[in-house]
Every structure is written in structure tokens, then in C-alpha cells.
Amino acid sequence: MKSSLFTNTSLNRDKGIETLRGMAIIFMVAGHVIGSDYRSGLKVPDNSWFRYFYYSFEYLRMPLFTVISGFVYAMRPISTSGEQKKFINRKIVRLLIPFFIAVTLLCVFQAITPGTNAKLPFDKFWRAYVFPYAQFWFVQGIFIVFIVISFLEIAGAMKNLKGWLLIFLASILLFYTDLIKITLFSLDRVPFLLMFFLLGLGMKRFYSKLFNNKLIAVCSLLVFLMSIGYQQFLYFNEGAENHNVVSLLTILVGTTGAFLLVMMRFDSPALAWIGNYSYEIFLYHSFGTAGSRIFMKLLGISNLNVYFAICLIMGIALPILFRIICGASPLLTTILFGERRNKNREHIKVKQKEAAITTTPY
Template identity: 25%
Template structure:
């Protein structure tokens, strides 16, 4: 049999389609930002395309909270299936292990190819992997999700904190993250724990209702869509105009944390509504495939997009910003999926997890938790 470069088998099982749709939307927004900023660092006149920069600012307002809320939704189900110790080991395998593998690989390649890439790397940067993950491009998210998940499990199962206590703890941590940002205090990986714990806890709070299939018709209704639409538009309009006004893309998040949380959560709710509508009509099925592969896209998309951009600019002389953005975005979605499926075909599952895949050994399941 040949290699399945784009595996669609996951569409046939009992996975929750709306989860894959939501992850698909979120990962595309993540790629957009990273690729656009990579193009900006080349010195090309991205400022001439203000609509692209405006989209970049808007997408930033909810995409990462969305990932943490999604993970929080499934933490209760995961703990019902496995004890804390085994679940931590699982999270190490599927989150922290690929974080180390791919961040070390990326830093190494950036050092070796320093003449050709726009990342300024030094050998000392390897220490950032442990302490200052945000300085290693996109990888901080995996480290943060592992840390937040483990801390949440321990406080829930060992300290017996209830959901409202978790939300109160998360709110306090969230406000501290805003304070240290305002004071320009770099806490490294600790900042991400403080900042995103509240969104993970919110996911846990919503889990019973959002996983109840009896509510799916309500979430997938056009009435819900129309109710959320003006809230979403108003929040994104304010987020964009305020950040442009002060010339700081992080102003609202850092200096107006409560308002940012409202904007982020409303954005997440609107994206979830769109995902439920897509599930209802079984539309844009390839977006489900993208969502299923979101982790595998995430770990390698910067390497892929950088390589494609280099070929386009240096080899083919392409300098049009929108053209570069579209081609690199498409490549950063498709090629990582192909790499993943080739790796699974040849037994290189260890690139993505410490756990050998079950069954035919060709695919790793993306866990909802």
C-alpha cells in the first residue's frame, strides 16, 4: 500500500467533529500570525498592507485562550479514565516530549542555517527552552499547556479545589500576569501558567453543558450565531482600534485584562458556534482534517513556512507580501500533515510522542483532553 499523505480516516470514527473544526480554525489563525510576522522580519513592506496587519491583531485576541478552553473541557473526562500519575505521564508524552524534540531541532537548524534565516540564534538559546520558552518562537504553548494541565490536575485532585475555587485562583493568577507585564517583569514560563490557568478552568466549568449532545442543536443554531455576531464584532473592533491607537498590539491584553478576557471569551464562543454549524452541515471537511492534525502542524509549521519563504524569495524572487502569505500558509498546513503521515508510515512516531501508537501503528490519536 502507498503512503496516505493526507489521512482522512479520522472522519469515520466517533470523534466530536466540532472539536476538530474548532482546532482547525484556531491553528490556521496561529499560522497566520507566525507567517505574517516572519515575512515582516524580512524587511518587506508589510505596512503597505494594513488589512493584513489588522487581521493579525484581531486574530490574536482569542486564538490561544481558545486552545486552553478546549483542553479544559476534557480534563474531567480524562481524570475519570486515568489516575493523576498516569495522566501526567500521558501529558508528558504528548505535550512536553514533542516540545523538547521540536524546539531543540528548530534552534539547531536556525544555528546551522544562520546565514539564511532571520532568527538571531546563539548556543545559549538552548537554555530558553526550559526557562523562557516564548523566546523559542511558537513552542511556548506546548510547555504552557503541560504546566497548566498538571497544576490544574493536582489542585483539583490533591487539594480538592472545586470549580469555583479554581476560577477564583485562576482570576487572581490572571491579574498577576497583567501586573508583571505592565511592570516589564519577565517571569519566563511562569507567566504563561498565570495567564492561561483561568481559561483552562473556564473550559472545565463549561464541560458538562458543552459535551451534552442535547445542547448541540442550540449551539449549532443560526439564532445563536446572530446573537453572538454583534458581540464578537464589537469586541474585535475595540481590540483593533485601541491597540492601533496606542501602537501596541498587546495593550488591551496587558492594561485592560478584564476587558481582554471578555473579548477573548466572546471570540471563543463565536468560533465554537461556527464549529457547531460546520458540524451540523458536515461542511468544510478538510478543516476537520486540519484540526485533527493541529498538534503536528503546530510543531513543524515555522520550519516549513521559513523554508518555503526562503525558496520563494531567494530562489524565485517572489516579494509580493499577500502572495507569500497565502503560499506559505497553505504549505504550512499541508506539508506538516504530509510529514506526519510519512513518519507514521515508516514508524517514526517518536517524533511526536513517547507513546507508540496502538492498532496498525500508522496513526497517533489526537486526544481531546
Template identity: 30%
Template sequence: MADPIVDRERLNSVRGLACLLLVANHSVAGAVAVVGPESLVLVTLFEQAFAPIRMPLFSILSGFIYAMRPIGAGKNGAFLKRKIGRLLIPYFTTAFAIIILKNIVGHKEPCRLDCMAQYAIYPYNHLWFIQSIFIIFLITSAVDRYFYKHTERACVFMLIFSCALYFSPLRNIDIFSIGHAFYLAPYFLTGVVLHRHLEAISNHFDRIIWPAIMLCVMLFSINFYALSSDGIITHNNAVELILGMAACTLLLIKFPASRPLTQIGVFSYSIYLYHTVFVSLANQLTLSIHAMFASMANRLTVNIYLLFALSMALGVFGPICIELAIRRYAPFLGFVIGERLKMAALRPPFRWREG
């Protein structure tokens, strides 16, 4: 299909935007932890106001790309094997690496065998998304296999059903991030529906784009007003669900291609896995430098905006450097970024991938 909506460069631009929102969230939270609670308003802005878009955008992208390459007939085993290699193995290796690094720098965290088994069952830090999306992949592919003659209608019914379960007590299940899967499912299935009904949506999109934008602005205003009044929003209300689905749909369909964002987006998985390591590194560097010079100037303070910029830079480009190094020098470690690399990857020089 030659529709520009499925243009790989533009999709990677949306991925890049999602990465920036994610890294910004943890960068702001880390910066406030270093500077102090006087800048708590920044945490509120990034962590709460953009919550309806941040992880839902990753999820709708996952659903859209899944629909581009759905499970084929007789490919059940290969699909499961591919998802285990792409999702679960990087989950365990990243969690283990983060725990080891935390212990090295003095943030003691249990790394006994029983604790590691617990991390395999329950979500670990930001990696909950990987467990949740793995469950969603399994369920969606199972429905596609069972209703292989009616996948277009089946995904619509699944979307409606998932929206109902979004408000259910099942959201409270912590085991293997099942509760988070019910949170992400409506957005994932929105991406699937968008791709499978792409022609019909494209034909009518120009007529509904401005009402959709107005709806997003209105819902964002309502959401932000509730945030400013109560200080926190639980992510199980209809306003946030509709806002996330509408805003992410607009971004997926109409967000323009951007070469810088595309270059970031092709490394989105590595950025997701390892960005917190480099954000923490930025905080540690800042604290160390501040401690060195604090004795010289009693009033020396940490500039939260400079720290935020440093965290963003390291959080985005640090994981990119890791992936480039693995591809260039250690392709046998490709499993830590969810890929099977051949030794031929040693030969070409460094270059940005086009996705």
C-alpha cells in the same frame, strides 16, 4: 453524553480553525519581513486584532477535552507520564530541530549544551504554549484529585481565581512560561466549566446567543479601536479577556462542522509544532527565486499575497506530511509528535484520519 457540542468532528473543525489563525499570523509576519514595512498594516490586523481569539481558542479546546477525559482515581503517575510524553518531549525535540535547521540555513543560533539547558527553562519561540499548558494541566488535575467530590464547583472557583490572577504581576514570570500560564488559565478553565456544566449551558444557550454575539462584536470594535489609536495592545486588559472567553465559547459551542477543517484539525498538534519551519521555508524559497530573477527585471517585486498563500499552504500541509510520513514509515519517531506508535502503523496505506 449525546450532546452535539461534544461531537468529535465539530471539535476538530474548531481545532482546524485555530490552526489556520495561528499559521496565518506567522505567515503574515514572515511575508512582511520579506516584502518590507509598507505592508505593516497586515501584521497589525492579524497579530493584534485576532490575538484575543488565536491562542485562547487552543486553550479553551484543551480545557474542554481535558474535562472529557479527566484524571481518574489512582491514575496520577499515568496522567503525568502521558502529559510528559505528549507535551514536554515534543517541546524539546521540536526546539532542538528548529535550532539545528536555523544553523543549517545560516541563521546562527547558539546550540551549545548550556544554551539548550536555557531553552529547557525559558520559553523558546512559539513553543511557550506547551510549557504553559503543561503547568495548567498539572494544577487542574491536582485540584480535581483533592476536590474529587466537588469538581463542578471547584472548577468554577478556579476560573474566578484565574481571572483575578490574569491581571497580576505573575504574568511577568518568564521561567517555564509561568507568566503565559496565567494568561491561558482563564480560557482553559472556561473550557473545563463549559463541559462540566454542559447540560445547564445548553438549556439556556439559545436565549443568550444573540446577546453574546452582540457583546463579542462590541468588544472586538472597542479592542480594534484601541489598536488603531495606540498601535499595540497589551494582552492584560479586561476587554480582551472577556472578548476571548465569549468569542471562544461561541466558536466552541456553535461553530459548524466542516470536513476540510476537520481534516486539518486532527493534525493540529503537528501543525502547531512545525508550522514555523515551513513558513520560514516559504520565505527562503521566495527570496531565492526573487534573487534569481531580479537581475532580469529590476522592478521585480514580491507579491505579499502570493507569499502569504504559499506560507499558509506549506505551514498547514507541511506538518501534516511529516506526521503522515512518521505514521507510515517511521512509527518509532512518534515521540516527536507526542504519540507512541506501534510498528503496526507501517501496514495501512496513507489515509486521512478522522480524529
């Protein structure tokens, strides 16, 4: 059955985590639709509600996405050196192969399609594979995170709460000091991803110790409210956000917000279903968002609310449809989505069993 960094389709999966995964991917696509500034996405003005919406979730979107990745990894961690090679090989298939395919398709799409916001000339395509490009910096960085985690696991550095906490605090310090400046393969983003991945791993591995402690819950809530309140204060008072402020808000809002969401998670079948396709959406949502935006522009539609709604829907629906159409081909599901062929066959068998259970008379 389908199993990955982003998805865990085990019949015993945590539906609350799947729901959060669905929320995270929707927020991520919404952020990309709006754009990080007036030059990207919908090119909305800084005083619009879209910019406020983008800013309000700025320190929670990718942190939550990464925390979930760590939480899901901790469901099936590695612990021995004998597992490491197989583990990394799986991540090459799962992450890097679809990464190269999706990046190539997006570069070509942007280069030949009029009206796209950003495009690389054909002789510069190579830069998209080795430097941060669009949303794919996450794939580059998280692959390195997995390598780092594999060595930490083999060393037994996070077998107990104390060991995990020390490494987690060290990752926070590494992120805050901003010591890594190398942009090659998104190395400079690795501390950010490692910090939140470790948080997710710890929340799963030491679940009872962290979530059954009322003091931790109360402190997390208070820190979240104060930090998000300060973030809002800066927005409405046009306060300057230097590197230290941004880093501190990222740490405080991201860690406490993700912690509280995982603690209070709920079960939504619709969001969980979307979450099950989060990797596909992550890889290919740009085709739905950019394509629908260009098409609406050709139709003369100018209402930003309509733009946002349609782009968000298409950014989620198109990758899901793409995955369903390609689902019958093990080769396509491997190269486009990183699914191993045996896992794809297992997924089909599970679906057949579910169908049999549904139709069996009692």
C-alpha cells in the same frame, strides 16, 4: 488511535470541535507567518492589511486553541490520585519529548540556514529548553497547567458548577493582576493558559447548563461585540494599549469569542481533517513557513500576498506530510509527535477496520 492534548481521533469525536481545532491552527500559523511586528515573519509594515488581520484575531487565536485543549481534556478527565501519575507520564511523552526534539531541530535549522529571522548561537541553545522560545512556550505552559488541573481534579474542586466557576474566576484574577513574573519554563504564561483551559473544561463538563441558558448566550454576544468594537476603535484611532487594556481585551474577547464559537460550531470535513493534525502542525510549521519564505526570496519573489499564501500552505502541508511519512514507524511517531506506541498500533487497526467496512459488499 491517536489521542492527545490537541487531537481526539475517536470515531465518536465531536466533529464541530475538530473543525474549530482546524480553524484555530490555521489562524495560529497565519499569525506566525505575518509576525507580531515589522521585525518578524514577513516583516510587513504596520499600515498593511496583514497587520490589521493579525491584530483583529490577536485576542482570539491562542485563547480558542487553549479552550479546545480544555474541552478535549474534559472528554476523558482524571478523578483519582491513582490516575494522576499515569496521566502526567502520558503528558511527558505527549508534550515534553516532542518539545525537546522540535526545539532542537528548529534551533539547528535557524542556526545553519541563511535568511532566518531569529537564531540562537549554539552555546545558547539551552535557553530554548528552559525559557519561552518561538511557539513552544505553549507546550511548556500547558504541561504545567495539566499538573495544576490534575491536583484540582483529585481534590474534587470542579465537580459542580459552583466549584468550577470559583476557580475559573480566580484564574481570571490571577491573569489580570499579572502576579507571576517568572519566565522560567513559561511560568508567567500559565495564568493565561489556565484561564482558557478552565473555560474549555467547564464548557464541556457543564455543557447543558451553560449552552442552554439564553441569557448567557445573549450576554456573551453583547460583551463580545462591545469588546471587539473597542479593539477596532483602538486600532483605527491609534489608541494606546497599556497592560490593563490588553489584559481586559484578552479576557473579554477571548472568553466570549471562544464561547460563541463552541456554541455555534459547525462541521467542516476539510477543517476537521486539518484539525486532526493540529499538534504536528503546531510543532513543525516553522520549517514550512520559514523554508518557503527563504526559497521564494531566492527566486526573487517580492509580492507579500504570494508570500503569505505559500507560507501558510506550506506551514500546514509540510507537517502533515511529515506525519504521514513517519506514521509507519512507532518509534518516530513517539519521539517526534508524542504518540504512544500502543496508540499508534490501535490507530492502524482502526484504519484497517474502516477500510474493511468501506470495501465490504452488501
